[in-house]
Amino acid sequence: xxxxxxxxCAAIAVVAALCADAAxxxxxxxxxxxxxxxxxxxxxxxxxxxxxxxxxxxxxxxVIDVDSGKLLGSVPGLKRAHGVxxxxxxxxxxxxxxxxxxxxxxxxxxxxxxxxxxxNGKNPDAMLFDTASQHVFAFNGRSNNASVIDxxxxxxxxxxxxxxxxxxxxxxxxxxxxxxxxxxxQVAQIDAKTGKVTxxxxxxxxxxxxxxxxxxQHKRLFSVCSNKQxxxxxxRDGHVVATVTIGxxxxxxxxxxxxxxxxxxxxxxxxxxxxxxxxxxxxVLATVATPSRSRTIAVDAKTHHxxxxxxxxxxxxxxxAEQPHPRPSMTPDSFGFIVVGQK
Numbered sequence: 001x002x003x004x005x006x007x008x009c010a011a012i013a014v015v016a017a018l019c020a021d022a023a024x025x026x027x028x029x030x031x032x033x034x035x036x037x038x039x040x041x042x043x044x045x046x047x048x049x050x051x052x053x054x055x056x057x058x059x060x061x062x063v064i065d066v067d068s069g070k071l072l073g074s075v076p077g078l079k080r081a082h083g084v085x086x087x088x089x090x091x092x093x094x095x096x097x098x099x100x101x102x103x104x105x106x107x108x109x110x111x112x113x114x115x116x117x118x119x120n121g122k123n124p125d126a127m128l129f130d131t132a133s134q135h136v137f138a139f140n141g142r143s144n145n146a147s148v149i150d151x152x153x154x155x156x157x158x159x160x161x162x163x164x165x166x167x168x169x170x171x172x173x174x175x176x177x178x179x180x181x182x183x184x185x186q187v188a189q190i191d192a193k194t195g196k197v198t199x200x201x202x203x204x205x206x207x208x209x210x211x212x213x214x215x216x217q218h219k220r221l222f223s224v225c226s227n228k229q230x231x232x233x234x235x236r237d238g239h240v241v242a243t244v245t246i247g248x249x250x251x252x253x254x255x256x257x258x259x260x261x262x263x264x265x266x267x268x269x270x271x272x273x274x275x276x277x278x279x280x281x282x283x284v285l286a287t288v289a290t291p292s293r294s295r296t297i298a299v300d301a302k303t304h305h306x307x308x309x310x311x312x313x314x315x316x317x318x319x320x321a322e323q324p325h326p327r328p329s330m331t332p333d334s335f336g337f338i339v340v341g342q343k
Contacts, residue, residue: 025342027273027286030305033069034336037062041296041309041335043083043126043168043252047108048301053337054093055309056081061095061104063111066300066307069336073111078104083127085136087151094136094149096124103127103138103147105154119147120159126179130171133192139166139179146179148195158195163188168253170214170221172235180209180223187212187221187233201238206231211253211297213262218279224250224264230274232282242282246272252297256304261285265297265308271340288340305341 039058061075079099121140148158169179206225247266312334
């Protein structure tokens with residue numbers, strides 16, 4: 001009798017969960033904005049209090065009103081801009097300029113550059129501000145290290161050697177940083193105070209991890225991988241908690257602590273929404289159709305919507321010996337962004 005009761009309760013719980021999902025408002029594209037400008041894009045950040053969206057655009061950092069889509073200004077003079085880190089308490093921002101191995105510091109209010117910081121590495125890419133150490137970290141994609149910048153002086157104060165090629169990174173806000181190591185299919189844990197790698201953890205069946213997000217409260221890391229997987233790690237000991245199927249060619253990951261949703265932005269024209277049922281159990285809540293190549297992402301902490309850069313593209317050229325994987329050209333002035341959420 002007890003076995004029957006347990007089985008019945010489990011079935012009821014499953015039905016209840018399915019009913020709850022069915023009653024949840026559909027995820028969809030809520031708005032689209034065309035901003036224009038030339039060049040591609042890479043990483044982005046939303047400063048929710050100021051309602052500003054920061055997007056790296058090759059030769060500049062573009063700053064946009066996230067609610068209206070209006071261009072507010074830019075930080076110029078960059079060469080292959082990649083990542084951006086914001087330090088609101090000091091009214092400063094930092095953007096990586098991978099083409100000349102620099103980080104540009106700028107004033108958050110005026111957007112005027114404050115100075116150039118030569119990093120001790122090659123091709124600074126992802127950027128991160130860590131509140132516990134009060135330092136900015138630039139992860140250098142071609143030298144397998146990270147440069148540590150002190151915002152009080154705008155100088156590099158240390159270098160962190162990494163076990164492989166770094167991709168996206170996150171902070172637990174308590175002294176530990178985590179970064180995907182793309183060529184080793186690992187996550188490295190860094191002590192932000194000592195600047196040393198303390199652990200390296202396997203991502204299991206993950207291949208070529210890129211985007212990384214964190215649930216600080218439950219100590220969970222979300223790595224998105226090129227073989228259509230989101231791998232969830234325990235940030236305390238690095239064991240694999242779950243593996244969830246996502247879209248193809250992801251580049252960005254995000255987590256919204258209030259809703260318990262993790263996101264993977266995929267180049268195949270999908271956004272995968274993964275819900276955290278509890279710290280050890282996850283399921284795909286929605287797969288949202290998005291424009292193809294919208295593969296970087298930011299969460300708006302005020303609205304809990306997701307922001308994805310996008311553009312229109314022409315026909316992909318035929319492969320050649322010189323260009324075995326050609327990319328289509330972007331339609332001029334078609335760059336913009338979409339906002340995805342529940343209506």
